[in-house]
Amino acid sequence: MNEQALIDELRKPEYQGLTDQQAADAINAKTVVVRSPVDSGALMDACMATGIWANLEAANQPGSSDPPASLARTMMERLRQPRPLDFDNPAVQQNVAACIQHGLITEEQQQELDTMANTVVRWVDAEGIGECGIGFVINARRAIAEGA
Secondary structure, rough: OHHHHHHOOOOOOOHOOOHHHHHHHHHHHOOOEOOOOOOHHHHHHHHHHOOHHHHHHOOOOOOOOOOOHHHHHHHHHHHHOOOOOOOOOHHHHHHHHHHOOOOOOOOOHHHHHHHHHEEEEEEEHHHHOOOOHHHHHHHHHHHHOOOO
């Protein structure tokens, strides 16, 4: 368990005046957004729905090694692979920037796709705490009172 994260959280003003059980309930209810790889099938569906796939197909001129044709082929092949795509990977970001530069995707479309990587999770799960019981809160508050 990440006890320090819980201690730091319980120092925040919103937990002052709450009973230990109320604080535990509030902590268990708290959510955060984390970045996660996106399923390539879901991403391909989104590309089709937004017209990006049609742009890639139109740019994919057989025999051409110049962008945007080579870039379109690369992106289409990657989207066909059954593995998640990490939008925060620098190579992916570079390819997406090249797609924008060559008119295969707009910045607005890129931003829309990028939000697919945002996943809402419970704060306790993101911090590796798990279910926060009253005992965790009591121990963390005791550590705070002792100067931790």
